[in-house]
């Protein structure tokens with residue numbers, strides 16, 4: 001069966017007339033711009049903030065495409081990757097009618113976006129080692145399933161999901177398969193972006209919030225076929241990335257080497273943290289990770305969490321989440337921060 005995007009999109013999205021501006025027709029930089037009711041004067045330091053930014057961020061996409069090994073037309077940039085997550089739900093799922101499939105424990109925004117849009121969710125939990133239960137997923141999919149969400153490396157468990165399982169779903173499911181790779185720069189395997197030309201139903205999400213250290217800028221990447229990217233462009237708010245954000249990102253893209261060096265530092269620190277946590281008697285288990293965080297099982301997670309908060313150390317309590325009983329999720333910090341965490345856990349162990 002051939003993938004047909006027109007069967008996946010909500011009918012009214014297919015026929016939607018998007019917002020347009022005069023600069024969709026005139027893309028030159030020079031000219032007298034009297035089309036967008038802007039203020040013709042620059043009010044702050046001679047900067048061009050008085051003008052609307054490029055709605056499609058072409059300068060960034062030209063620079064980002066070779067870094068990611070994709071074509072500029074295969075890129076959508078959003079206000080965090082949470083923006084494309086929500087746009088994908090809205091583009092494909094008719095409320096109370098269509099559904100999407102999640103594999104808990106996983107990133108929370110897929111469920112939240114479903115709830116905001118009143119879209120039912122089918123849940124097929126991961127296996128005990130946080131891998132896809134492929135036979136169960138394939139059986140659970142219905143004709144109304146529009147999106148299967150896969151997070152790899154998975155949040156909150158940290159591990160990569162087996163490549164073969166993702167390929168099997170891509171091969172057997174005719175809806176959209178979203179592979180959320182927010183943590184891929186910390187992983188030991190390559191991105192699924194290299195499969196984009198083989199699978200028209202594949203969507204890969206990445207973010208500048210983690211390895212790139214730009215969480216405050218709110219910048220998410222979505223890679224997919226040109227056809228899918230066109231749909232996202234059609235339904236996004238016209239100027240979803242500010243001019244300031246675009247300017248900062250364009251500069252940041254010159255720092256790929258710095259980003260890679262920081263990733264290496266974090267990976268070294270991750271192993272140091274893992275070894276030292278494993279030596280603590282109150283730690284029961286540390287799950288394998290391909291991310292910048294560790295899922296750690298404690299004898300008494302709630303007591304540890306409370307003690308850490310009292311010492312102004314904030315980690316994420318995942319102890320009530322399916323398959324994560326007794327677990328805290330701990331982000332790898334600086335060497336100094338990790339040392340303080342370890343010292344604090346040792347102090348707790350003495351007290352307890």
Ligand code: PMP
Nearest residue numbers: 080081082107155182207209220
């Ligand atoms: N996907 C996953 C798996 C995440 O963990 C997060 C953030 N914690 C996001 C997406 C959202 O990232 P962004 O900052 O780009 O919205």
